[in-house]
Amino acid sequence: MAPATSPTDAAGLGRGRAVAFALPALVLIGVFLVFPAIWTVYLGLTDYRLTGPAAADPRLVGAGNYTTALGDGRFRDSVWLTVQFVLGSAIIGQAGLGFALAWIMRDRRGPVRRLVEALVLLSWILPGSVVAFLWIALLDRDGGTLNALLGTPGAAWLLDHPMPSIIVFNTWRGTAFSMMLYSAALENVPPSHLETARLAGASAFQQLRDVVLPRIKGHVLTNVLLTSLWTFNDFTPFLLTAGGPEGRSEILPVYVYNVALRDGQLGFGAAVSFLILVINLVFALAYLRLLRDRREVPG
Amino acid sequence: MSHVAHVLGRIASAVLLAAVAAFFALPMLWLASAPFDAHPSITVSLPEFTLDNFRAILDNPYALGSIGNSVIQAGGAAALVVVLAALAAYALSRVRVPGRDALLYLLLLLSSVVTGTAAMVPIFELATRLNLVDTHLGVVLTVSGGLLPAAIFILKDFMDATPTSYEESARVFGASPLQILRHIVVPVVRPGLATIAVWAVANVWGGFLLQYILLRDPEKSPGSVVLYTLYTEGGQPNLSLVSTFSLLYSLPVVLMYLFVSSRYGFRFHGGIKR
Numbered sequence: 132m133a134p135a136t137s138p139t140d141a142a143g144l145g146r147g148r149a150v151a152f153a154l155p156a157l158v159l160i161g162v163f164l165v166f167p168a169i170w171t172v173y174l175g176l177t178d179y180r181l182t183g184p185a186a187a188d189p190r191l192v193g194a195g196n197y198t199t200a201l202g203d204g205r206f207r208d209s210v211w212l213t214v215q216f217v218l219g220s221a222i223i224g225q226a227g228l229g230f231a232l233a234w235i236m237r238d239r240r241g242p243v244r245r246l247v248e249a250l251v252l253l254s255w256i257l258p259g260s261v262v263a264f265l266w267i268a269l270l271d272r273d274g275g276t277l278n279a280l281l282g283t284p285g286a287a288w289l290l291d292h293p294m295p296s297i298i299v300f301n302t303w304r305g306t307a308f309s310m311m312l313y314s315a316a317l318e319n320v321p322p323s324h325l326e327t328a329r330l331a332g333a334s335a336f337q338q339l340r341d342v343v344l345p346r347i348k349g350h351v352l353t354n355v356l357l358t359s360l361w362t363f364n365d366f367t368p369f370l371l372t373a374g375g376p377e378g379r380s381e382i383l384p385v386y387v388y389n390v391a392l393r394d395g396q397l398g399f400g401a402a403v404s405f406l407i408l409v410i411n412l413v414f415a416l417a418y419l420r421l422l423r424d425r426r427e428v429p430g
Numbered sequence: 431m432s433h434v435a436h437v438l439g440r441i442a443s444a445v446l447l448a449a450v451a452a453f454f455a456l457p458m459l460w461l462a463s464a465p466f467d468a469h470p471s472i473t474v475s476l477p478e479f480t481l482d483n484f485r486a487i488l489d490n491p492y493a494l495g496s497i498g499n500s501v502i503q504a505g506g507a508a509a510l511v512v513v514l515a516a517l518a519a520y521a522l523s524r525v526r527v528p529g530r531d532a533l534l535y536l537l538l539l540l541s542s543v544v545t546g547t548a549a550m551v552p553i554f555e556l557a558t559r560l561n562l563v564d565t566h567l568g569v570v571l572t573v574s575g576g577l578l579p580a581a582i583f584i585l586k587d588f589m590d591a592t593p594t595s596y597e598e599s600a601r602v603f604g605a606s607p608l609q610i611l612r613h614i615v616v617p618v619v620r621p622g623l624a625t626i627a628v629w630a631v632a633n634v635w636g637g638f639l640l641q642y643i644l645l646r647d648p649e650k651s652p653g654s655v656v657l658y659t660l661y662t663e664g665g666q667p668n669l670s671l672v673s674t675f676s677l678l679y680s681l682p683v684v685l686m687y688l689f690v691s692s693r694y695g696f697r698f699h700g701g702i703k704r
Contacts, residue, residue: 140524144607152521152607156514156578160537163553163575168544170552232450235443247447250454256628256687257458258636260654261676264667265457268464276460303454335439357580360542366639397551408543415539 168408175402181395189398196402205378206403209386210410213363215294216301216382221362224302226354229309234339237317248310255307263370266300270371289372293380297368305362309354316350317343349422356418360411383407461680464673483674492648492656493675497682499566500652503641504634506570507577511630512623514574515581520611522582523589534586537579544576554643564647572644573634581626588622589615624694628687635683653679 144152175196179189200206232251236244254262269276272287288296320343328338344351366384368374374381374389381389387407391400465483487493522530553572554563562568592615600610616623638654645651648659657679660671 143601144521144525146525146527148607149521149525149527153518156518156582159510159514159571159575160541160578163556163572164537164540164544164579167549167552167556168540170556171544171549174551228450231446235446243444243447247451247454250451250458252687253458253684254454256632256683257680258632258654258683260636260638260657261461261680262457262636264657264672264676265460268460269457276456280456303457357538360539364542370638392550401551404543404549408539411539411543415535419535 171401171404173401174398175405177398179398179401181392181397183395185398192398196399197406199399200403200406205381206386206406208378209381209383212294212380213382216298216368217359217362219294219298220301221305221358222355224298225305225309225358225362226351228302229306229311229354230313230351232306232310233313233317234343237314238322251310252307254303255305259367260370262304263367266371270296290376293372293376297371297380297382300368300371301362301365304367305358309358312350312354313347316347320346352418352422356415359414363411363414364407460673461677464669465677467670483670484678487671487674487678490660490671490675492651492659493653493678495649496651496653496656497679499650500635500654500679501682502566503569503573503652504631506566507573507634508627508630510570510574511577511581512627515578515585515626516616516619516623517611518578519582519585519589520615523586524594534579534583538583541576541579550639550643553640557644562644564645564650566650568644569634569641569652572640573637577630577633581630585619585622585626588619592618621694624690628690631686632683635679 174189176191176193177189178185178192178195180186232247236247257265267289270288272278272285272290275288277288278284278286324342325338328342333341364384365382366388368380368382369385369388372380374385383403384407387400387403390396390403466479466481467483522534527533557563557568557572560568562571596614596618597610600614605613635652636654637652638658641652642655645655648656653675657672657675660668660675
């Protein structure tokens with residue numbers, strides 16, 4: 132019997148068998164994820180195009196695509212729109228609303244909680260391509276349900292307010308994940324601690340800050356990391372606004388689609404993809420840093 | 431005084447919950463009314479009741495078959511992701527491999543960037559060279575590669591949270607690691623596996639861009655792609671077909687979610703905390 136290599140290895144897996152267990156997943160990830168990613172980095176250094184002479188025989192252009200992108204006003208606008216999209220819909224929208232729902236419903240049982248949870252989860256479970264049609268029907272200028280309800284016929288939400296539209300849309304779409312995660316997290320907060328704080332006269336805000344937050348900080352960080360990454364790279368807003376009007380909702384994934392697949396500049400699009408990866412990496416490193424700080428706090 | 435504040439708080443939270451419920455329900459109303467309407471428009475209205483739209487969608491040559499394609503692709507990917515992620519997550523949870531956490535984060539990062547639009551061109555060329563274009567297998571393998579990192583990441587937290595004492599006893603009685611995983615760990619983390627399976631199915635079921643690029647043959651296209659082919663001769667979306675097919679296409683995932691959530695529970699049992 133192989134000696135356990137760590138105290139947690141109760142089943143006596145050992146390093147060899149652990150590698151064998153992880154290998155099938157890693158091979159699949161390697162072939163269909165890592166390899167295309169590396170290929171994208173290479174394409175970013177060429178002038179590869181969908182059509183024309185550069186399609187058959189792409190030339191290496193070095194860092195040319197990168198300097199073009201960084202100097203391009205459209206790219207920088209797109210970065211700024213993406214920041215607004217992530218802040219508005221992932222952090223304030225999904226994480227904020229998800230936490231608020233989990234907190235309000237934490238000691239509720241019964242039909243109200245089941246109904247709210249079912250509706251929130253349904254908006255997450257429905258197929259993405261169906262959801263896009265639902266929102267187009269909701270926000271349509273001439274016959275949209277929202278205009279009928281508000282009595283504002285002719286208000287073109289997707290044209291006049293494209294960013295708020297896709298931010299509200301993405302909040303609607305993704306809040307379920309945060310709500311479930313925080314519901315689970317709040318179960319780890321002992322009710323007796325909250326009771327003690329309440330008897331000591333702590334307000335709801337003080338209870339949240341001093342009793343709840345320290346216990347679920349890890350959950351909050353993981354939640355913010357995942358929802359931000361998913362939102363940062365979400366292509367669904369394309370089905371609502373296609374990045375328009377005039378690029379006013381052209382977040383980065385839509386920008387990449389437009390330059391690479393619509394305009395056919397595959398090399399340039401690949402370079403922008405790599406820049407997106409770098410921005411995500413910086414964000415994830417900041418997150419890991421915060422997580423490490425959390426672990427250094429005793430207790 | 432504090433009693434009054436408590437009652438006021440209850441009222442405020444009830445009002446807030448009602449508003450949230452309305453916000454989440456509003457976009458779905460169309461799905462409940464338009465498919466049954468003889469003249470559907472974009473506005474939600476009391477339908478002039480008919481089932482003709484369902485007959486029309488059954489006459490569409492690709493509609494029903496596309497739901498079968500979605501079942502193959504989403505089911506195949508979910509099975510592959512759950513099995514491979516469970517094996518990998520268990521190994522990574524129990525055995526300390528140097529650089530494990532950094533590797534997981536890097537893969538998670540790559541998966542969320544690459545599965546967007548970024549790597550569509552290389553993925554298409556790779557699939558072409560492996561003869562995977564226009565095959566269900568191509569879609570299954572490609573989407574699984576993209577879903578696995580997040581699945582491993584979430585499942586590993588479930589595995590970390592399970593006590594190891596049962597595994598020790600089983601080992602004393604001579605069970606192999608694979609037996610321990612199957613008979614002891616899997617039953618304990620079943621809600622996690624069910625959650626991952628539902629998440630994977632929902633992801634593939636609604637996925638559009640990758641399937642659109644990898645499948646040229648409409649006979650193999652899933653419903654999420656076929657939905658965007660339901661246009662009138664004038665080039666406008668055919669609303670009666672779109673809404674009817676949307677409803678039909680949504681039902682299987684909703685039923686699956688209801689089944690899984692009543693049977694295993696659909697939540698993160700304190701998981702994902704790191």
